[in-house]
Amino acid sequence: MTVKLMQGNDAVGWGALAAGCRFYAGYPITPSTEVAEMLSRELPKVGGKFIQMEDEIASLAACIGASVGGLKSMTATSGPGFSLMQEHIGYAAMTEVPCVVVNVQRLGPSTGQPTSASQGDVMQARWGTHGDHPIIALCPTSVSQSFDLTVKAFNFSEKYRTPVILLLDEVIGHMREKFDMPDFDAIERVDRIATDVPPEWYKPYGDSLSDVPPMANFGDGYRYHITGLFHDPHGYPTQRLDEIDPWIKRVHRKIERNLHDIVLYEEDWDPTNKTVVVSYGASARSARHAVKLARQHRLKVGEITLLTIWPFAEEVIARMARTARRIIVPEMNLGQLALEVERVAGRSKVVRVNRANGEMVTPQEILDAIEGS
Amino acid sequence: MTKTIQNDRTEIRLAGEGGQGMILAAIILAEAAAIYDGKNVTQTQVYGPEARGGASKAEVVISNGQIDHPEVINADVLVAMSQEACDKYAGNLKKGGLLIVDEEKVGRIPSNKAVKIPITQLAEARTGRTITANVVALGVLVGLTDVVSRMSIEKAVLARAPKGTEDMNRTALLAGFEAADMVKR
Numbered sequence: 305m306t307v308k309l310m311q312g313n314d315a316v317g318w319g320a321l322a323a324g325c326r327f328y329a330g331y332p333i334t335p336s337t338e339v340a341e342m343l344s345r346e347l348p349k350v351g352g353k354f355i356q357m358e359d360e361i362a363s364l365a366a367c368i369g370a371s372v373g374g375l376k377s378m379t380a381t382s383g384p385g386f387s388l389m390q391e392h393i394g395y396a397a398m399t400e401v402p403c404v405v406v407n408v409q410r411l412g413p414s415t416g417q418p419t420s421a422s423q424g425d426v427m428q429a430r431w432g433t434h435g436d437h438p439i440i441a442l443c444p445t446s447v448s449q450s451f452d453l454t455v456k457a458f459n460f461s462e463k464y465r466t467p468v469i470l471l472l473d474e475v476i477g478h479m480r481e482k483f484d485m486p487d488f489d490a491i492e493r494v495d496r497i498a499t500d501v502p503p504e505w506y507k508p509y510g511d512s513l514s515d516v517p518p519m520a521n522f523g524d525g526y527r528y529h530i531t532g533l534f535h536d537p538h539g540y541p542t543q544r545l546d547e548i549d550p551w552i553k554r555v556h557r558k559i560e561r562n563l564h565d566i567v568l569y570e571e572d573w574d575p576t577n578k579t580v581v582v583s584y585g586a587s588a589r590s591a592r593h594a595v596k597l598a599r600q601h602r603l604k605v606g607e608i609t610l611l612t613i614w615p616f617a618e619e620v621i622a623r624m625a626r627t628a629r630r631i632i633v634p635e636m637n638l639g640q641l642a643l644e645v646e647r648v649a650g651r652s653k654v655v656r657v658n659r660a661n662g663e664m665v666t667p668q669e670i671l672d673a674i675e676g677s
Numbered sequence: 678m679t680k681t682i683q684n685d686r687t688e689i690r691l692a693g694e695g696g697q698g699m700i701l702a703a704i705i706l707a708e709a710a711a712i713y714d715g716k717n718v719t720q721t722q723v724y725g726p727e728a729r730g731g732a733s734k735a736e737v738v739i740s741n742g743q744i745d746h747p748e749v750i751n752a753d754v755l756v757a758m759s760q761e762a763c764d765k766y767a768g769n770l771k772k773g774g775l776l777i778v779d780e781e782k783v784g785r786i787p788s789n790k791a792v793k794i795p796i797t798q799l800a801e802a803r804t805g806r807t808i809t810a811n812v813v814a815l816g817v818l819v820g821l822t823d824v825v826s827r828m829s830i831e832k833a834v835l836a837r838a839p840k841g842t843e844d845m846n847r848t849a850l851l852a853g854f855e856a857a858d859m860v861k862r
Contacts, residue, residue, distance in 0.1 A: 309708045309720065419724055479747055480704060480720040482711040586747075593745035667746050 310483040312450040312476040316406055317342035319454025320378050322488045326352035327375040329366035331359055331385060334418040335474040336408035339380035360385035364392035367403045374521030376458055380406035384415060386425060393467050394433030395532045402461035402496060406470045408477040411662040420662025421474035423585055426640040429469045430614050436552060438559040440566055441469040441614035445588040447481035453611060459494035460566060464558050465516050475586035475664060510537020515558035559615060567617045573606020575627035579674055580606040582645055584613050587634045587665050594670035605674050616644045625652040632657060632673045634665040687739045687824055688749040692766050693758030695724055695733040698811030703735030705833045706815060710739045713829035719747035732761055739824060754822055756814050757783055777817055794856045800849055809849035816853015827854060
């Protein structure tokens with residue numbers, strides 16, 4: 305019997321194992337705790353390490369250290385812990401250390417409501433840490449997609465040497481659905497590019513033809529310096545403009561030049577659809593329900609579900625906005641990703657459908673917005 | 678009252694107090710539908726921070742097709758194991774929906790069509806443990822509605838029963854079936 309009933313959080317844990325995650329450090333917090341529970345049980349069975357840390361700051365620090373040591377690493381948390389992790393998300397972006405940070409969003413701000421759902425951390429995932437930095441954030445809409453996107457998160461983090469945020473919400477994290485566990489051997493796994501030069505020639509942040517420099521793991525005989533300060537190709541602090549400027553441009557370029565690979569979405573619309581619903585996470589489930597109802601009422605309405613929310617899917621939204629008159633954006637917040645949609649919507653009208661009280665946006669609310677032209 | 682649900686989307690809500698096992702009952706029902714009946718299912722819940730007490734609600738949506746919105750919109754079936762749960766959710770039942778209440782715990786019932794069964798009392802009388810009330814409730818629910826087959830729910834209950842409690846849980850389930858059959862007659 306391979307079919308199981310599984311929670312989204314459990315599927316994240318299995319996805320991590322399938323992707324080759326061998327290190328987890330975390331501090332349990334509702335509604336993400338099942339990820340830690342699951343990996344505390346399963347990681348040791350595959351020779352991985354699980355450690356419960358004293359807080360979320362230390363948790364991500366441990367993950368970054370383990371990743372530099374060569375292990376694919378992950379932590380999971382929710383809003384209050386995600387706030388604490390911001391410092392090290394920036395550090396991982398600056399030092400270009402692959403790692404996956406899972407945030408199962410709950411109602412905030414502050415301690416908020418631990419068992420209530422939210423999509424309130426959309427902008428925090430993008431801009432929570434200070435300074436100009438690239439980031440990738442993925443949002444699953446189902447249990448099986450939680451598995452798939454966790455694998456993707458690891459692959460992106462390794463391929464582009466960047467922290468990746470996996471942004472679930474309480475609905476997806478705690479929901480149980482039918483799940484057919486795939487064969488792990490059949491899963492595409494991406495590993496960081498190893499260096500092929502001798503240790504004395506190795507420059508951790510330079511000399512690469514690609515925008516992603518090869519990464520030597522500590523312990524493999526390569527001795528180099530890592531710092532959160534702007535650094536030169538050897539990893540030592542620098543104040544030279546001719547080293548700072550290329551660095552900041554390169555780390556943005558490594559994401560921007562690969563949008564075709566990173567920006568994942570599902571689309572079901574055509575240029576005759578005057579109304580299109582754009583959604584992500586649990587809200588996409590309500591959106592799909594509403595769109596089906598609307599089509600039963602013979603309304604021509606399309607939909608786009610964003611699986612990658614950062615970087616933002618500008619190209620497809622702008623293309624759709626050229627023919628759609630109204631773009632409906634349901635979110636479990638008071639309008640966050642809608643701001644991005646508005647940025648590229650041109651003359652199309654963006655209609656927000658919001659809830660920030662811990663409950664899902666209902667299909668009826670979205671249907672009302674579709675009908676209220 | 679008998680009600681067999683044949684719509685392609687069946688919405689079931691189990692509500693009571695934290696500690697009554699409503700979430701576990703929903704998981705078992707979902708497993709019966711997904712694993713043993715091969716249907717699509719979503720199972721969600723709302724609960725407070727307490728381990729016991731406080732309001733607890735668990736939901737199961739069952740369909741042969743794709744399930745989009747994963748939560749109950751208008752319940753086909755509500756099992757209310759406390760007065761608060763009945764007060765809060767009875768109004769959300771679909772027209773012609775089925776309300777099952779634990780007779781002993783729910784005094785004020787908003788409908789004269791509700792099925793009243795002393796679920797917790799039955800659990801204690803048959804198994805000696807009130808803790809099996811959630812399994813009795815599953816027996817009543819499946820016995821009345823056939824949302825999953827009796828064989829599937831039995832398999833699902835036994836797969837979840839801790840070692841040594843299989844007989845007790847089977848007894849509880851059968852007590853629920855019997856109570857449902859009495860109502861049908």
